[in-house]
Amino acid sequence: VKLYDYYRSTAAYRVRIALNLKKITYETIAIHLLNQGGEQHSLSYQTINPQKRIPTIDDNGQLLSQSLAILEYLEETHPTPSLLPITAIGRAQVRRIAMIISCDMHPLNNLGTLQTLTKIFNASESDIQQWYHHWLKIGFDAIEALLSTLPRQKEFCFGSQVSFADICLIPQIYNAYRFKFAMDDYPQINTINQHCLSIEEFQKALPKES
Numbered sequence: 001v002k003l004y005d006y007y008r009s010t011a012a013y014r015v016r017i018a019l020n021l022k023k024i025t026y027e028t029i030a031i032h033l034l035n036q037g038g039e040q041h042s043l044s045y046q047t048i049n050p051q052k053r054i055p056t057i058d059d060n061g062q063l064l065s066q067s068l069a070i071l072e073y074l075e076e077t078h079p080t081p082s083l084l085p086i087t088a089i090g091r092a093q094v095r096r097i098a099m100i101i102s103c104d105m106h107p108l109n110n111l112g113t114l115q116t117l118t119k120i121f122n123a124s125e126s127d128i129q130q131w132y133h134h135w136l137k138i139g140f141d142a143i144e145a146l147l148s149t150l151p152r153q154k155e156f157c158f159g160s161q162v163s164f165a166d167i168c169l170i171p172q173i174y175n176a177y178r179f180k181f182a183m184d185d186y187p188q189i190n191t192i193n194q195h196c197l198s199i200e201e202f203q204k205a206l207p208k209e210s
């Protein structure tokens, strides 16, 4: 598998964690999102992903983008270890958390969104930070409350196994720290973060500039 990757992309970070957990060997191809106006906009990358975003995987010539679609694909093609619970309700709960992060939090704080706030609406750096923190707070508040209602051990979002929910949560926490968002109000989320970051497959996926 080839992974078109940017070290700081939280969507790509999700895929790196899943590839590691499923023990799939992969080669990364770095697409720098800022250099030269963003390498994701180059004509050559557009033929790989017309949406001009990271991540994309190439599995034997099959190109696939959208991190959640990639996670589902890896789950189906490499079912062991499973990254979803056994029950239908468990799977739906895990996807629910994964989607709060990837559908409702991340897009509002994505690079393109922030650049638009600056370019079209003249937002200052402090406006951007306020915007960023606003959406992080709404999302993390919801997840922290939701975690109290789910059957779970302390270490993971659901049950006693790592799942798509943790795979989406850990990169979003990394991003929150990067943008100086205080995580003090989220004891359950912090416990999950600490535990996941002690796992080798998560450590190997940590953002590293290449």
Ligand SMILES: N[C@@H](CCC(=O)N[C@@H](CS)C(=O)NCC(=O)O)C(=O)O
Pocket: 008, 009, 010, 011, 012, 033, 038, 040, 052, 053, 054, 055, 065, 066, 067, 068, 102, 110, 111, 112, 113
């Ligand atoms: N929903 C997509 C989001 C992908 C995405 O927005 N990736 C960001 C990096 S985390 C990106 O490539 N941004 C480039 C840009 O905004 O120009 C996914 O989950 O894969």
